[in-house]
Amino acid sequence: MDDILHSCYQELQKRHIRLTPQREAVLLVLYREKDEHLTSYELFEKAKKIYPELGLATVYRTLELFQEVGLLREVQFDKGLTQYELRDPQDGHHHHLVCKHCGYPQEIDGIFPEKLLELITEETGFMITDYCCQFYGYCEKCRVNSDKDGKQAKVEELTRGEVLKDART
Amino acid sequence: MDDILHSCYQELQKRHIRLTPQREAVLLVLYREKDEHLTSYELFEKAKKIYPELGLATVYRTLELFQEVGLLREVQFDKGLTQYELRDPQDGHHHHLVCKHCGYPQEIDGIFPEKLLELITEETGFMITDYCCQFYGYCEKCRVNSDKDGKQAKVEELTRGEVLKDART
DNA sequence: TTCCTTGCAAATCCTTTGCAAGGGT
DNA sequence: ACCCTTGCAAAGGATTTGCAAGGAA
Numbered sequence: 001m002d003d004i005l006h007s008c009y010q011e012l013q014k015r016h017i018r019l020t021p022q023r024e025a026v027l028l029v030l031y032r033e034k035d036e037h038l039t040s041y042e043l044f045e046k047a048k049k050i051y052p053e054l055g056l057a058t059v060y061r062t063l064e065l066f067q068e069v070g071l072l073r074e075v076q077f078d079k080g081l082t083q084y085e086l087r088d089p090q091d092g093h094h095h096h097l098v099c100k101h102c103g104y105p106q107e108i109d110g111i112f113p114e115k116l117l118e119l120i121t122e123e124t125g126f127m128i129t130d131y132c133c134q135f136y137g138y139c140e141k142c143r144v145n146s147d148k149d150g151k152q153a154k155v156e157e158l159t160r161g162e163v164l165k166d167a168r169t
Numbered sequence: 170m171d172d173i174l175h176s177c178y179q180e181l182q183k184r185h186i187r188l189t190p191q192r193e194a195v196l197l198v199l200y201r202e203k204d205e206h207l208t209s210y211e212l213f214e215k216a217k218k219i220y221p222e223l224g225l226a227t228v229y230r231t232l233e234l235f236q237e238v239g240l241l242r243e244v245q246f247d248k249g250l251t252q253y254e255l256r257d258p259q260d261g262h263h264h265h266l267v268c269k270h271c272g273y274p275q276e277i278d279g280i281f282p283e284k285l286l287e288l289i290t291e292e293t294g295f296m297i298t299d300y301c302c303q304f305y306g307y308c309e310k311c312r313v314n315s316d317k318d319g320k321q322a323k324v325e326e327l328t329r330g331e332v333l334k335d336a337r338t
Numbered sequence: 339t340t341c342c343t344t345g346c347a348a349a350t351c352c353t354t355t356g357c358a359a360g361g362g363t
Numbered sequence: 364a365c366c367c368t369t370g371c372a373a374a375g376g377a378t379t380t381g382c383a384a385g386g387a388a
Contacts (some may be wrong), residue, residue: 189361209352209353210352225353226354226355251352303348
């Protein structure tokens with residue numbers, strides 16, 4: 001499954017989209033850090049190392065372009081924090097487990113049953129072409145840690161979460 | 170299912186959170202327009218009609234407070250567009266079908282099987298306390314309409330979508 | 339030549355913060 | 364008296380836009 005980069009090149013070519021050095025720099029960084037959920041600015045800084053003349057506006061324009069073409073997807077984990085991830089234009093849904101404690105978005109793949117999607121379409125008439133889910137809770141590491149120690153800030157935040165959880169039970 | 174407002178009042182009282190006229194105005198608008206997915210500014214304008222001295226900053230502060238308490242949830246359909254929806258602090262997950270054509274986020278409830286969540290927890294060790302999914306595609310209305318007529322802008326946008334869909338098939 | 343793409347700086351939009359004032363407890 | 368809450372204006376951050384210049388087709 002390493003040909004996602006190849007798929008991307010192919011997709012761009014197929015659509016006669018010029019692959020400028022700026023765009024390629026962005027694409028390469030997205031590929032290299034594809035497990036990292038980069039923000040636009042992080043992406044900009046990293047891509048600048050490949051192509052130093054690069055401007056931030058160009059990064060935004062490139063991200064928008066890539067998105068239209070289906071090469072990447074925006075994910076919003078927090079208000080005002082947009083992250084981007086490369087995706088194989090051929091396929092591929094994956095979802096995120098966002099820990100309320102450490103905030104780290106962990107990825108999960110393929111658990112989603114296609115039947116569920118069919119069911120939704122049947123019931124609503126809505127034709128689903130794409131989807132994306134976020135799950136909130138506590139990751140394994142944070143659950144273990146919070147049983148033992150508890151640094152000030154972390155504990156406070158955890159308490160909030162617990163309260164929320166209680167309210168729902 | 171009309172007692173969501175009641176649950177909210179109860180929840181605030183339980184936590185000894187003062188219900189100022191500003192906060193109540195926000196709550197009432199959220200309740201009244203609970204199917205509308207208001208943005209902060211829309212909310213502000215509508216709440217202002219109830220309590221004209223209301224300031225925008227207060228709306229933001231109130232939204233943050235309500236969110237901590239579990240009275241509402243933020244939903245991000247588009248970059249830079251945060252919408253808020255009231256939720257029963259007692260329960261309730263629901264998801265959205267976002268039409269790529271008309272952009273209208275339609276809600277669906279309860280289709281999500283609990284087993285799926287358990288499965289995820291088993292496989293990842295991640296304890297899910299909350300989740301939220303967005304499905305993208307074309308709603309029934311838009312699918313029907315696009316078969317018949319096609320206004321300029323709409324057709325153009327639809328084409329984009331179709332292309333994306335093709336790329337995935 | 340014409341169209342596409344870019345960098346830079348300015349503009350815009352959404353949200354948060356500082357602060358002094360008002361009100362509840 | 365003390366703490367919470369507010370409105371206003373200013374600040375902050377992310378993203379977009381205007382524009383003139385450089386390059387590809």
